[in-house]
Amino acid sequence: MxxxxxxxxxxxxxxxxxxxxxxxxxxxxxxxxxxxxxxxxxAGLLGVDDFLAADNGEVPIVTAFVRPDPDDPWSLEKRTKYVPAEWYATVQKAFELNELLARTAFTGYLGSAVVPGSYDSATASVSVGISSDAGSIREALDGLADDVSIDIETIIDIDDIEQGPENLDPRLANSITNDAVPTGIACETANSLATLGPTLYDPDTERELFVTAEHAFQGGAEAHSDELLLPLENDDSIELGTVDRAHPAEDVVAIEPYGTVEPSDKVDTPSTARVRGQFTRLGLADLVARDAELEKVGAVTGHTVGKIQGIDAVTCFTDDFCRYGQIRWGGEMDLTDGDSGSVSFHSDPEGEDDEVLIAGFNNARTWWPGQSYVWGVGAYKITEEHGYYF
Structure with a gap:
């Protein structure tokens, strides 16, 4: 039978x-x-027992890594939830297609991103940006889709970068509480202003590091120092530390503290929040499926909220290399000069009201017509590539 x-x-x-x-x-x-x-x-993330225990029609995914004891930064645990198997399969296909496009890097390819659909729809799409000289490639791309829709948009004039406001009025620290510096306020290099991120944890050495955007330390002959400063409202400043490791592809720099003040897991939101952990790639897909939004606190634009437009994105708009594991969210007005180094986050679905999980690290915004979002590397990508976590 x-x-x-x-x-x-x-x-x-x-x-x-x-x-x-x-x-x-x-x-x-x-x-x-x-x-x-x-x-x-x-199977690899959850282990054999959890995988085999999945109910018919649903599969478990790891959505986040969270500290059960917020006072013990090294106590990370996996958080899981069950999702429709059909949705999971379609999203996985979209991830694979996106990776294939990035590896192929056809002429005119400027980037792509995965856009999961809702759980009810069990769909996913890949948004692809091409230059005006890419030619007619829609038919070739459609042949790769395999039940994943592809949205193609031609991007023009990407070389004409619009400059940010000339007169910055950044949020400066007015006091230091318990010898710790909250995230979301201005930090300074020898030639640039950026935003200080929350504590970056290095599990290999069990160090707690400052973090901001790597490009804040670039700038030619003037960039003669690798020291990070904290400007204060009284026109004074505090020496925070010096560069420990720089990661240009992710646009992240880890700063070894001098010990005068320490990094903090507090986000300087209107109500002050505490970082409890970070989302995985599938955790971000879950947020998109639930039509959730991300928040950020930048040194210049302050607190903003925006919709997630794409995950696991590839951006090849700048430099001579592509950036992987990116998040697209919000609009171009949510980030400006001085906001780089801020983090995007979402409230912890299972935590207290004042607890958040980190989604990613904000680095740049669109400056060309037709698209409007902030982009930056996902927290999961930083962990995969370098072992750090928030």
Whole structure:
């Protein structure tokens, strides 16, 4: 008798479980999942038991890494939720298509981003930006889609960068509480103004670091110092620390504190919030599926809120390399000169009212007609590439 889909699925799960109990190693287990049509990411992140325990029609995903004890920065735990399997499969296909486009880097490719649909729709799309000399590539791209819709937009005049306001009026620190500096206020390099981010944790060395935008330390001959300063309202300043490691591709720089003052997990929002952890890539997809918004506090534009426009994005608009793992959100007015280094965040869905999870790190905004968003690297990408977390 022919098995139903549910019976077939149960048989495959039972077979995998039996093989695990017989001493199957991890590599063999993952290979079995691939050939069986399962997602490696789910099994690898959640572990065998959680993966096999998924109800029919739903799969578990890791949405965030959160500190159960907010006073213990090294106590990260995975937070999971169950989502529709069809939605998960479509989003995974969109991630794979986006990665393929980035690897192919066809002539005229300027970037792309994944846009998950709602859970009810079980859809996802990939937004692709091309230059005016890219030619007719829609048919070729559509052939790669595999149930994922592709939105193509021609971008012009990207070389004409609009400058930010000449007269900045940044938010400066007026006092230091408990020898810690809250995020969202201005910091200064030898030649630039930026925004100070929340504590960046290095689990390899168990150090707590300051963080801001790496491009704040660039600027030619004038950029002769790698020291980060905290300007105060009384025209004085505090020496925060010096560059420990710089990561141009992510536009992130980690600052080793001098010890005079320490970094803080407090975000200087209108009500002051505390960072409890950070979202994963699928956690960001979950936010998009629920039509959630992100917030940020910049040294110049202050507190703003905006819709997420794309995740796992690739941006090739600047420099001679592409940036990966980006988030697109809000509008171009949500970021200006001096706001780079701020973080995007969302309230912790399972935390207290004053607790937030970090989504990403803000670096730039659109300056060309037709598109309007802030972009910056996702927190998950910083962790994947360099091990840091917020």
């Amino acid at each position: 022919e098995r139903t889909y549910t019976e077939h699925l149960s048989h495959r799960l039972a077979t995998i479980r039996d093989r695990i109990e017989a001493g199957m190693d991890r590599r063999e287990f993952l290979r079995t999942l691939v050939t069986g049509g399962y997602g490696i990411g789910v």
